[in-house]
Amino acid sequence: MSMRFPQPGSGGEFASSGGAKTAGKIGAVSILVLVLLTVLIGSYFTVPSGHVAVITRFGAVKPAIYEEGLHFKMPFVDDRNLVNIQVLSYEAKAVDASTRDLQSVSATFVVQYAVDRTDAPEVYRNYRTVDVLQARALQPAIEESFKAVSAQQTAEELVTQRAAVREKILVSLREKLQPHFVTIKDMSVTNFAFSQAFTEAIEQKVTAEQRALKAKNDLERIKIEGEQRVAQAKAEADAIRVQAEAIQKQGGQEYVQLKAIEKWNGQLPTVAGGAVPFINLNMAEAAKK
16 A cells, blocks of 8 residues: 655645635725725716706716706716806907997907806807807807997997997897807996097097186186176265265265364374365364354
8 A cells, every 4th residue: 555645845836826816806806896986986976166067978968957066977977067157257358349430449348147057058068168158159249249339329429428338238248148048247348449549539629628618617707707896886886876965965065074074183284385275274163163
């Protein structure tokens, strides 16, 4: 009867085989956990405040709208896309137009606008980003509205009727942006710039009007002052006439001399020739008696 003994190293082979299997299981489990975590993370998304989310599935826009908060989606299939529904500001600089009297004018506009949440899928389908929306919808609408309104006004009316012109532009802008799912909240015109020649002509006209107004005011002032002087002279003449009539009633020359004596301080004036003018001593004596 023969006995067999294990060959040297055979136990090590068994141990090596068992370790490889264990390592393989650990690797498989790690991969599975990683896949599960990826699937779990990809199954939900968040929407920040001031936005709504639109889901695209294989590039196609879904009609559903997701409000702010936590939501679930299909991983690896659905993509979250945010649409800003806050009131945003857009500045259109140096928009050129022509007036009814063929004057060139340039203006800068600041527009406050917003996208309605119910229109978010259409806005994303057509524009994707805010920059594209502004370039393809807002800017052309502002230019068209300004050109249309300016063509109906003279250059002077753009300046003197600025509030009415702004309102007309705003109405036109709102109408043009309705098909683009944009609501205009407000608009301001920050600057009107005309050609140098027209600006100088306006300045000259304003200067002439100011001078004419000053001349008119001066004329009115002179007229009033003249009337005041006439009234004063008339009053003085009336006073003199009344006084003269009173003097005549009181005795004429004798009354005048009596009034002079009443104001006399008792000192005789020194005059050449030794005569005392003006005072009749007999009258003075009579007055004392």
